[in-house]
Amino acid sequence: MAEVATFAMSDQLLVVIDPAARRTDGESVRIAKDVLSAGAATKVCLPEGPAEFARALARRGSRRPVVIGDDRALMRAVSLLHRQRQLAECVLSVVPVGAALSLAGSLGVPTGAVAAARAVLDGEERRLDLLVDDSDGVVLGTLRIPPVRDPAAPAGMNGANGANGATAVGAVPGRPWLRTCQSLVRTLVPVRGTPAAESGPSRLRVEVDGMTLVDLDQPVEAVSVVPGIAGVAEVEVRPASVGAEASPLRAAGRTVTVSGAHFRYRADEVVSGPVLRKTWTVGEGGLRLVLPGR
Incomplete structure (x- = not known):
């Protein structure tokens, strides 16, 4: 700096x-x-x-x-x-x-x-x-996979208001069957913004400067990448715990590549994806x- x-x-x-x-x-x-x-x-x-x-x-x-x-x-x-x-x-x-x-x-x-x-x-x-990604996107703060839920988002986007983010409607007089149908729909239809693939641990390969930090055989709860100092990024991977809490895996390097099943990521304020592979490179003093x- x-x-x-x-x-x-x-x-x-x-x-x-x-x-x-x-x-x-x-x-x-x-x-x-x-x-x-x-x-x-x-x-x-x-x-x-x-x-x-x-x-x-x-x-x-x-x-x-x-x-x-x-x-x-x-x-x-x-x-x-x-x-x-x-x-x-x-x-x-x-x-x-x-x-x-x-x-x-x-x-x-x-x-x-x-x-x-x-x-x-x-x-x-x-x-x-x-950080600059392989699609010319820029990250100033923290990159997170999967994206952290935005507490400021409308309730419907976080699934608080029922199926597909729609506001639940009370039973209409004379139509008691309507509430039953609404309940069934909420059970069967995934909530918007919460795909099944993102509801639990992900299987991702995380590589730092070409070296594998975690591979597809180890489910992970979260990955974070932060621009550090002197031209390197700080990477933290939190493996999915079984029983005792697993210790985070950490590394530092100039290039970070994440690949695996379709995943979304949050770069600063913007959620993007899903993608199969993405690479971020440190722009030193950028x-x-x-x-x-x-």
């Missing part, structure tokens, strides 16, 4: 305010914008959707981009810059505003609007490792992020 000098107050900033942040917490957006405008020359963009968001970043010129938004806005900016092959050339700042801020916080960005805006003005560039000075 490398550091450079703090930024000059004369820097010109391109402030891109995600529409979700404006809807969720307009007051924090206003405060952040005022702090940034008081400390630097700013151009403010208010994109109404992903296409305008992408155009604003592409047309930033020599201005340093600052994203005001939640973790999804941060990931959107990183993914766009990566696909344009400009991520390595761009020093990115973020002011976290919204409901989901855990990723930004884990990277070291203050989650308060004032502190984060001040870090944009007075902070330092840090080069952080990330993210140039402005963080508070030490």
